[in-house]
Amino acid sequence: MPIKFKPARIDSDRSCTRRVRLRIAAVSLAALVFPAALASAEARSRDNLAIATPFEVGESPSGNYLAALIAGSEHDTVAAATFFREALRFDPHNSNLIERAFVAAVSNGNMQDAFSLADRLLAHDPNNSLARLALGVKAIKAKHFAAARAYFTKGGAGQQRDITATLLTAWTYAGAGDTRQALAIVDKLHGENFGVFRDYHAALIADAASNPQEALKRMKLAYAADKNTLRLVDAYARFMFRRGDREEAVRAYEAFDQILPNHPIVGAALANLKAGKPVSPLVKDAQEGAAEVLYGLGAAGGQQGDELAAMIYLRLALYLTPQNSLAIITLGDLCERIKQNEQAIDVYGMVREDDPLRATADIQTGQILETLGRPDEAAKYLKRIVDENPKNQDALSALGNLQRAHKHYAEAIDTYTLALAGKGKPEKTDWPIYYFRGISYEREKRWPEAEADLVQALALYPDQPLVLNYLGYSWVDQNMNLDEAFNMLRRAVELRPTDGYIVDSLGWANYKLGHNDEAVKQLERAIDLKASDPVINDHLGDAYWRAGRKLEAHFQWNHARDLDPEPEDKVKILQKIEHGLDDVPNPAAAEAEPKKNGG
16 A cells, blocks of 8 residues: 655665655555565547557567567566567467466556456466456456456465455455455464454455444454555545544544655645545455555555566556546556656556646656756646646746756755745755755755754754765865764765765865775775765776875776766866876865855
């Protein structure tokens, strides 16, 4: 039930939380239960933003098969499904090909192809649990509950299959009207890790069957055990409101808002409750209940790194409930993580126009356009979102980050300022905005404002390594607060010992103050951590030169030159290769300035 230093460099969008925090869908409940394991919707009317890399199928069956294997290894589900289908045309009875084509089809959301291939696969392997799962889900949607149950009760063994089969089988009984048997099946889930999930689904089953007493008992047990999971909190609050306890429903949402502030689903729900609008249950019938099981499995699998299993579960969940925006956002996030960005754009486009998560999907789409090297489109897209949602802090932050990344620092300052406008007392969750605005001020050479924002960010998040690094380095660079600055840099390295950029900050600060031996030590370590960064190689070359190791200095400068540095840095590097460094007794007096590419 589900959310990437120094003035020279921050790699900010990778090292800070790039994922919009609104997307967090609170997966904790499912993650407690499930180990790693194994749609269509009303799309928003918009231009087709996804431009996939074109590919063509070949005439050679072996060529198509190899292409399919490569596509599968790269998580390119579109190409994998296409190439496996073509390979299967030449060898239609090959059970291995059938299985691979089936997996590719279902993970890509080609559900009709997937169901046809699942039937063919079961003819070769009657106990294939994934094929049975898919066909059982198809049967649930058709309300053929006995047939679905037959699929779920056969197949391979193992904890994951048993949990999936148990819960889906319970929902088939619920769909057939046998609530007592459904609850008895759910209660077969024993064990400490299963308690919350067991009571949660029992409550949903009882509520769908109009058994309010059992639903209330189970819902309260589940909520008391886990108040940090959005799906459970949402289900509980909806249930309590429908029972007439509006005060408890509001309290539950507001309590979750303290855990994850400003989630759009919570904000929309509170607005509806306070307006007295009718509220529907989270799960109304067996089809939605089965989808909830599959969504929980997909969310958990994605968090535990089992991308293929997660994608399959999420596709099956969306087959049953195409408008489940949390499932869509989770699937889109998964596509991004496996670098299927064009597909992620298409997935985010499935969120309905009137859904609370529409803005979240749009923000992610804008960020993907930037990732794809389409910054003008990204900026235009994010500006439209901000125009439509002028108080959306996440949209403003995303636009500010884009402007900062392209060195439009004055614009970024204005955007970050808008994101903070109208807020009362700063909250811990505001630290990234102060941090990034501080960087933008520093790049605009407005140090007093930059320092104030960085100090504010550190006050909100005292041990944040990125802020410690940036502020500490800035002070060293200006010969200010040196003792405190070095303590901050050392603390940043303690917190992020494998971050080559932060280790480089400490090394470069030592270099600036003439501590050559310590500078060389730290910069060599930074190179071990981030060998391909031109700035770190350049820094190490400078430190070697000051330490009298001039041959090694030239080697590092030549390497930095070949790593495609920024144009202004390359000019300086070439000058050093030609002439070396001036023999300045105090390196702190040198005019060498570290690269500033972290914005």
